[in-house]
Amino acid sequence: MNRRDFLKRVGYASALALAAGGLGYALHDAKGPASSEGPKALAGLGDFTAKGRAPGAAQMAIVRGSDRVLLVDKGVKALGGMAAFIHKGDRVLLKVNAAFATPASLGATTHPETLAAVADLCFKAGAAQVLITDNPINNPDSCFEITGLAQAARASGARIIPPRLALFAPLSLPGGRLIQNWPVMAGAFQGVTKVIIVSPVKDHQRAGASMTLKNLYGFLGGRRNVFHQDINGIITELAQLLKPTLCVLDGTVSMVTNGPTGGSLSDLKDTGTMVISTDPVAADAVGLELLGHTLAEIPYIQMAAKAGAGQADYRSLNPVVLGTKFKPLKL
Amino acid sequence: MRIVTVRRLSQIFFFALFLWFCITATVGARWWQLRGWPINWILELDPLTALATVLATGTLYQNLFWALVTIAITLFVGRFFCGFACPLGALNQFTGWLGNLRQEPDGRVEANRHRRSQALKYYLLAFLLALAVMGSVQTGVFDPLPLIHRSVNLALAPLADNRLGLLSDAPRSYASAWLLGVIFLGVIGLNLVLPRFFCRFLCPLGALFGLLSRFTPWRLGKTSDRCGDCRICEQYCEGACRPSGKIISGECVLCFNCLDRCPADRLTFAAKPSAAGEAGLPDLSRRGFVAAGTGLILTSMWGLGGLAGANRNPHLIRPPGALDEERFLARCLRCGQCMRICPGNIIQPALLEAGLEGLWTPAVNYRGGRSGCLPNCIACGQVCPTAAIRPLSLEEKQGSGEFARQGPIRMGTAFVDRGRCLPWAMDRPCLVCHELCPVSPKAIFTRTVFETIRDGQRLPAKIQGQVVVLEAAFPAHANLISGDYYLRPTGAPETALKRITGLAGTGLTLERPVTTEALEAAGGKIDIVVRLLRPFVDPARCIGCGMCEHECPVSGQRAIRVFAENESRSRPGRMLIDDGTVAQACVDYRAGETPATIL
Numbered sequence: 001m002n003r004r005d006f007l008k009r010v011g012y013a014s015a016l017a018l019a020a021g022g023l024g025y026a027l028h029d030a031k032g033p034a035s036s037e038g039p040k041a042l043a044g045l046g047d048f049t050a051k052g053r054a055p056g057a058a059q060m061a062i063v064r065g066s067d068r069v070l071l072v073d074k075g076v077k078a079l080g081g082m083a084a085f086i087h088k089g090d091r092v093l094l095k096v097n098a099a100f101a102t103p104a105s106l107g108a109t110t111h112p113e114t115l116a117a118v119a120d121l122c123f124k125a126g127a128a129q130v131l132i133t134d135n136p137i138n139n140p141d142s143c144f145e146i147t148g149l150a151q152a153a154r155a156s157g158a159r160i161i162p163p164r165l166a167l168f169a170p171l172s173l174p175g176g177r178l179i180q181n182w183p184v185m186a187g188a189f190q191g192v193t194k195v196i197i198v199s200p201v202k203d204h205q206r207a208g209a210s211m212t213l214k215n216l217y218g219f220l221g222g223r224r225n226v227f228h229q230d231i232n233g234i235i236t237e238l239a240q241l242l243k244p245t246l247c248v249l250d251g252t253v254s255m256v257t258n259g260p261t262g263g264s265l266s267d268l269k270d271t272g273t274m275v276i277s278t279d280p281v282a283a284d285a286v287g288l289e290l291l292g293h294t295l296a297e298i299p300y301i302q303m304a305a306k307a308g309a310g311q312a313d314y315r316s317l318n319p320v321v322l323g324t325k326f327k328p329l330k331l
Numbered sequence: 332m333r334i335v336t337v338r339r340l341s342q343i344f345f346f347a348l349f350l351w352f353c354i355t356a357t358v359g360a361r362w363w364q365l366r367g368w369p370i371n372w373i374l375e376l377d378p379l380t381a382l383a384t385v386l387a388t389g390t391l392y393q394n395l396f397w398a399l400v401t402i403a404i405t406l407f408v409g410r411f412f413c414g415f416a417c418p419l420g421a422l423n424q425f426t427g428w429l430g431n432l433r434q435e436p437d438g439r440v441e442a443n444r445h446r447r448s449q450a451l452k453y454y455l456l457a458f459l460l461a462l463a464v465m466g467s468v469q470t471g472v473f474d475p476l477p478l479i480h481r482s483v484n485l486a487l488a489p490l491a492d493n494r495l496g497l498l499s500d501a502p503r504s505y506a507s508a509w510l511l512g513v514i515f516l517g518v519i520g521l522n523l524v525l526p527r528f529f530c531r532f533l534c535p536l537g538a539l540f541g542l543l544s545r546f547t548p549w550r551l552g553k554t555s556d557r558c559g560d561c562r563i564c565e566q567y568c569e570g571a572c573r574p575s576g577k578i579i580s581g582e583c584v585l586c587f588n589c590l591d592r593c594p595a596d597r598l599t600f601a602a603k604p605s606a607a608g609e610a611g612l613p614d615l616s617r618r619g620f621v622a623a624g625t626g627l628i629l630t631s632m633w634g635l636g637g638l639a640g641a642n643r644n645p646h647l648i649r650p651p652g653a654l655d656e657e658r659f660l661a662r663c664l665r666c667g668q669c670m671r672i673c674p675g676n677i678i679q680p681a682l683l684e685a686g687l688e689g690l691w692t693p694a695v696n697y698r699g700g701r702s703g704c705l706p707n708c709i710a711c712g713q714v715c716p717t718a719a720i721r722p723l724s725l726e727e728k729q730g731s732g733e734f735a736r737q738g739p740i741r742m743g744t745a746f747v748d749r750g751r752c753l754p755w756a757m758d759r760p761c762l763v764c765h766e767l768c769p770v771s772p773k774a775i776f777t778r779t780v781f782e783t784i785r786d787g788q789r790l791p792a793k794i795q796g797q798v799v800v801l802e803a804a805f806p807a808h809a810n811l812i813s814g815d816y817y818l819r820p821t822g823a824p825e826t827a828l829k830r831i832t833g834l835a836g837t838g839l840t841l842e843r844p845v846t847t848e849a850l851e852a853a854g855g856k857i858d859i860v861v862r863l864l865r866p867f868v869d870p871a872r873c874i875g876c877g878m879c880e881h882e883c884p885v886s887g888q889r890a891i892r893v894f895a896e897n898e899s900r901s902r903p904g905r906m907l908i909d910d911g912t913v914a915q916a917c918v919d920y921r922a923g924e925t926p927a928t929i930l
Contacts, residue, residue, distance in 0.1 A: 002604065005604060006602045009547065009602075010407075013406040013547060016406050024396055032393065033662075
């Protein structure tokens with residue numbers, strides 16, 4: 001009896017000692033931890049260019065007027081209608097500028113009418129789902145509600161994706177200097193097949209102007225404002241994050257002073273122009289004229305063009321121009 | 332030789348070894364200083380450290396494999412470490428023995444009676460392991476080995492040595508050393524309440540050993556159930572494990588006093604069960620473990636404070652090579668080795684700077700000590716037993732050689748407090764910070780300004796030969812001939828400044844004379860001007876070494892201070908994008924988290 005008990009105990013002790021030794025051996029780390037944990041990073045958000053469009057099809061429409069729904073409608077039609085971009089079953093992500101929790105009338109955010117117009121066209125073209133997202137500066141719920149974007153989304157059947165922490169994953173832009181191992185809202189792109197960037201036209205003290213490309217800042221997470229130390233550099237890198245299906249730049253009313261927050265109706269000006277473009281750089285090149293700037297004053301436009309994100313000389317795209325009611329644009 | 336003699340010799344050996352390692356943990360090249368002495372060996376034998384860091388990090392760092400040796404021996408013979416090796420155990424046993432010298436036999440038996448509350452340490456162990464599973468290693472707060480290292484090195488040794496000056500030329504000082512000392516004295520003093528009080532009721536390492544001795548083939552027991560009622564064994568039992576009756580094997584610390592004292596030789600250490608029966612462990616209640624399970628929640632609740640992220644303490648500077656806060660707390664034992672070794676004496680035990688979860692973890696304080704963090708010193712990371720502070724090479728610390736691309740290790744960034752800085756706020760030349768900045772090219776640079784000093788404006792003067800004579804004596808609040816003071820005709824441009832070289836009565840001698848015409852053009856008035864070099868910090872070059880802060884002559888709240896901004900270890904702390912290193916991610920992003928399925 002004693003003998004059996006002894007052998008049993010030797011067995012247990014040996015097994016435990018071996019297990020501890022084996023585990024210790026397996027988990028042994030002679031080198032020590034790395035200076036930082038470098039998780040695998042994404043290389044980009046993807047190419048969402050519409051395939052199968054006729055070669056030589058119009059890439060840009062500049063429509064003048066004041067009724068946003070009508071302008072979007074006309075502009076998209078000029079590029080061959082939404083069906084040329086959105087196909088049945090597509091899951092469309094709309095990137096809006098919802099940066100601040102201020103009412104739409106102050107023009108600091110994407111106008112809900114413009115959003116609704118785009119979302120409706122997507123659904124009509126057969127989109128299975130329309131998602132709306134941004135990582136705004138103020139707290140997200142307030143931003144989406146107070147700007148009227150949430151209401152517009154509900155009315156059209158689109159869904160808001162709030163920028164939850166779990167949606168962010170690190171991304172390293174190949175050849176990038178700034179976006180390296182940086183959290184980007186990649187989770188919002190899950191299953192997404194088309195991306196439309198819907199932006200307002202705004203004055204911006206640091207960048208000169210905030211339009212389509214600057215709107216992409218809203219895909220970044222983390223303490224992204226460190227990048228303001230190199231604003232043209234970061235916008236240029238943002239321009240390379242993805243190729244959108246379509247860009248809608250809403251310059252019906254532009255914020256011409258005190259940007260990008262505004263805060264007063266006197267900061268706004270009727271500029272009566274809606275730009276629909278497959279090329280985000282070209283769209284912004286139009287937008288900066290609405291603000292009274294030249295290409296030379298907004299360096300990131302040409303830098304982004306040089307990086308291959310689009311065409312800074314929008315006239316070379318032969319844009320379709322509709323309506324002539326407003327003056328500021330000299331074509 | 333009697334087994335208790337062997338045990339005593341072993342205890343003396345390990346205690347002496349411990350003290351020896353405390354002594355040799357001194358930076359220097361003499362034979363008794365740090366030059367390969369395995370000063371962490373006793374800490375590395377600690378299976379609780381090994382287990383907790385494995386749970387928290389999934390790896391067993393470097394020399395912590397020594398714990399496997401302890402584990403293996405314990406599995407076969409039981410808690411030999413408590414009886415033969417633990418330096419705190421030896422100290423407890425010794426003071427308990429002293430305290431009981433005059434005790435009557437009945438009193439001794441009562442003192443060494445097994446108590447239900449000896450189960451407490453098992454709950455504490457469970458609590459600490461639960462914390463470790465959740466990524467927060469807190470074992471070192473209670474673990475006897477880090478405890479005795481920290482207490483002796485940071486409180487008792489400086490107390491003894493600061494007058495002798497054997498270990499250190501300059502007195503060592505440690506913030507809140509009193510607390511470490513009081514706790515240590517408390518642990519020792521409790522032995523007067525009951526012998527080995529800490530070992531019996533509190534020691535989580537002892538509890539772990541108790542669990543490991545559950546199946547030892549060899550253990551103490553009785554050869555026969557028959558026994559008188561002398562209870563001599565229990566008069567001297569260190570573990571309070573009831574050797575006279577049904578022995579609680581997991582509580583036996585292998586002091587062998589019972590075996591040595593039994594007049595009838597009924598006790599034996601053998602490969603068979605005790606004739607009087609045996610119980611493996613004290614009675615453990617489920618309730619106790621449920622309470623210990625709160626450890627699982629506590630870490631998460633600590634996380635709510637955001638101290639590792641957006642709400643981090645900017646005054647918390649960790650030693651060079653320290654991991655980011657989350658990973659740091661998954662390793663740090665609070666053993667104090669880094670604080671002991673730091674030749675500058677600037678690594679200090681944090682009280683609440685790092686939150687309660689960072690109690691006694693290393694925090695750098697540049698106000699005290701001998702200097703800032705030495706660019707050519709990597710001692711702290713080299714002695715850290717768990718790599719909470721990584722073992723840097725000099726190349727990595729300085730950002731040279733293969734580390735040139737990532738740049739030097741930054742502990743933070745210095746900020747000039749313009750409201751306190753002498754040349755910025757008080758018209759006094761100084762520039763000590765610039766002088767001591769060890770970075771090349773210097774991270775501190777200067778801009779020169781000339782300021783008309785107080786009482787030095789539009790002073791009527793006339794020229795007598797080479798000398799400018801003031802109409803009234805100048806108040807003696809500035810040493811005008813120090814070489815930093817200049818004179819110029821009022822309203823004249825900076826190019827008209829002339830350095831003051833001599834002062835006799837109201838006559839000022841200048842390096843170059845002022846012409847009568849120039850003085851007349853100024854209406855016969857002159858200004859006295861001081862030349863000030865004002866310091867600026869280039870954050871792209873600053874490594875946060877604190878040399879400037881340490882030496883700043885504004886000795887209370889320094890006029891240049893290092894904050895954790897831009898420290899290498901921290902993503903949320905990143906401030907610059909163009910400092911030559913590659914941008915890194917930051918606060919919101921948690922490693923390992925994947926995009927959730929939201930669609």
